[in-house]
Amino acid sequence: QFALTQPPTVSGSPGQSVTISCTGTSSDVGTYKRVSWYQQSPGTAPRLMIYEVSNRPSGVPDRFSGSKSGNTASLTISGLQAEDEADYYCSSHTSFSIIFGGGTKLTVL
């Protein structure tokens, strides 16, 4: 059960856009819509930001968007705000296991 591959860190200035990639295999990320994204700020529980590759739960700002190409998914945050600074994790699953990415720390400069 190997982790999905994410960049360890990304950064951007307020108002800019950043994209976090998440690479898996044809058995997980590349299958159907098996990608979700979670945000975790220090001392808080993870929060679902994107499910089914590109769907946003109610309450998540439309600045957050998701996409996928082949075995790589992406989370894009546009119009960066200071409150977006957090750790972000992608996740996928096979029939028998659930996999998370190693996490990406987003710093808002």
Add this chain to the structure above:
Amino acid sequence: EVQLLESGGGLVQPEGSLRLSCAASGFTFSSYAMGWVRRAPGKGLEWVSIITDSGSTTYYADSVKGRFTISRDNSKNTLYLQMNSLRGEDTAVYYCAKRDYSSSSRWFDPWGQGTLVTVSS
């Protein structure tokens, strides 16, 4: 409002045991799979285990297989994680989460606030 409240964490010696509980409210507990995810200090999220809505099927990460047991009591709206033969590398905050789903995907939403398990002598 969906709420998940974990309990049962604490300090335990290596090779010891601990049982975590997760009390659920605000949704039809028996209609959803549930899972446990942990985050060790300085590390990322790691999936631990998942159980189907009826409790008939369970899955485990290789790192805990044979040592941890997930279960649920749908009459009490409660999820459990029995952890035996604990090791230092099991030290983490343990989160329970509801497994939401569609015809083509699954995801965790929402998550509980977590309970800290520390394995140390």
